[in-house]
Amino acid sequence: MAGLSGSDTRARLLDTTLRLFSERGVEGTSLQMIADELGVTKAAVYYHFKTKDEIIEAVAAPALQELDAVIEQARTKRSRGAQIDHALAGFVEIIVRQRLLVGLWNSDPGMRRVVNRTFQAPQGEDLSTKMSTVFAGPSPSLADAISVHVMLAGLAMAGGAPEYAGIDDETLRRHLLDAGRRLLGRPRRQTFL
Amino acid sequence: MAGLSGSDTRARLLDTTLRLFSERGVEGTSLQMIADELGVTKAAVYYHFKTKDEIIEAVAAPALQELDAVIEQARTKRSRGAQIDHALAGFVEIIVRQRLLVGLWNSDPGMRRVVNRTFQAPQGEDLSTKMSTVFAGPSPSLADAISVHVMLAGLAMAGGAPEYAGIDDETLRRHLLDAGRRLLGRPRRQTFL
Numbered sequence: 495m496a497g498l499s500g501s502d503t504r505a506r507l508l509d510t511t512l513r514l515f516s517e518r519g520v521e522g523t524s525l526q527m528i529a530d531e532l533g534v535t536k537a538a539v540y541y542h543f544k545t546k547d548e549i550i551e552a553v554a555a556p557a558l559q560e561l562d563a564v565i566e567q568a569r570t571k572r573s574r575g576a577q578i579d580h581a582l583a584g585f586v587e588i589i590v591r592q593r594l595l596v597g598l599w600n601s602d603p604g605m606r607r608v609v610n611r612t613f614q615a616p617q618g619e620d621l622s623t624k625m626s627t628v629f630a631g632p633s634p635s636l637a638d639a640i641s642v643h644v645m646l647a648g649l650a651m652a653g654g655a656p657e658y659a660g661i662d663d664e665t666l667r668r669h670l671l672d673a674g675r676r677l678l679g680r681p682r683r684q685t686f687l
Numbered sequence: 688m689a690g691l692s693g694s695d696t697r698a699r700l701l702d703t704t705l706r707l708f709s710e711r712g713v714e715g716t717s718l719q720m721i722a723d724e725l726g727v728t729k730a731a732v733y734y735h736f737k738t739k740d741e742i743i744e745a746v747a748a749p750a751l752q753e754l755d756a757v758i759e760q761a762r763t764k765r766s767r768g769a770q771i772d773h774a775l776a777g778f779v780e781i782i783v784r785q786r787l788l789v790g791l792w793n794s795d796p797g798m799r800r801v802v803n804r805t806f807q808a809p810q811g812e813d814l815s816t817k818m819s820t821v822f823a824g825p826s827p828s829l830a831d832a833i834s835v836h837v838m839l840a841g842l843a844m845a846g847g848a849p850e851y852a853g854i855d856d857e858t859l860r861r862h863l864l865d866a867g868r869r870l871l872g873r874p875r876r877q878t879f880l
Contacts, residue, residue, distance in 0.1 A: 519784060603796050606794070637862050640851070641866050642719075643841075643845040644838075644842055644844070644845045644863070644866040646841075647840065647841050648837035648838060648841025649837055651841070651844065652836040658836075666782065669697060670833065673833060673837040674837075674871055678869050
């Protein structure tokens with residue numbers, strides 16, 4: 495591959511970076527390693543990303559945007575139950591399909607720092623507040639806030655855990671959904687989305 | 688304080704270190720800072736602990752030993768229900784009383800690495816295996832293993848979260864217990880220990 499232009503190559507750049515991050519940790523991955531892995535010069539990678547933080551942000555951005563979209567969609571549902579069901583199914587779906595990324599968020603302080611910056615953005619409604627509002631309502635009791643916290647953190651930690659990396663998507667999705675629904679006191683089974 | 692001898696001063700050393708770790712992170716805390724905070728020489732601290740890892744281990748050890756004792760006690764109970772109830776109550780109690788330490792485990796890679804070394808000790812039955820066995824039985828279904836993983840990780844993440852640092856022990860304990868019992872499908876209320 496001669497250079498790094500076009501959206502396909504950007505996607506390849508992000509995929510390769512995420513894989514290297516997972517294998518070597520964010521700290522242990524240099525722009526040079528990413529360039530070597532893609533067979534391009536370091537300058538070609540540098541053209542897209544100037545700092546490690548920029549590349550971490552770019553790797554995490556699609557999943558965060560997807561999560562934001564899921565929460566926005568959930569808010570359009572009429573009943574509280576339908577809002578919760580939609581948000582939970584979407585959250586679990588993202589965990590299942592983005593296990594490498596979620597695993598990094600669980601274990602890597604660099605990834606955690608960058609993702610939490612988006613998650614707890616100071617301006618307007620941050621993603622973290624939007625999520626708790628959808629799951630626990632606009633002014634939740636402490637009991638509900640803690641339940642939702644246990645659920646969100648627990649599903650992410652379990653879904654991204656290395657010991658479940660070999661489980662197929664459908665199975666992991668079903669078990670995470672069941673655990674989430676039990677914690678939120680929702681009826682056991684529900685058609686997906 | 689002239690030196691650092693006796694078990695009282697060791698306890699003071701560990702308390703001070705845990706507080707500094709929480710305020711500045713494990714990486715950001717030096718033996719010199721610990722010495723300054725205690726009003727002793729660096730050599731006096733060095734007499735007790737040669738490396739950062741040794742001091743992290745010492746800070747985490749009492750809670751891990753307590754957890755191990757709780758799990759051992761739980762195993763002596765006759766019914767599965769009683770085993771689960773005892774282990775859950777003890778686990779929650781340790782989270783509530785050791786919030787600073789649990790918060791560090793949640794967020795600090797140095798603390799995570801050292802604690803996980805104990806947790807997943809290669810020889811004999813490690814604490815992690817003992818805990819899953821008490822909660823999910825000796826050869827758990829995947830569904831049960833994942834539920835227990837969600838519960839353990841979720842309770843630790845929520846219990847050590849900075850946003851709940853101001854909640855009194857009794858309230859936090861009740862909400863974490865409720866969330867744990869719901870996830871494990873245990874009846875709602877139970878007398879503590």
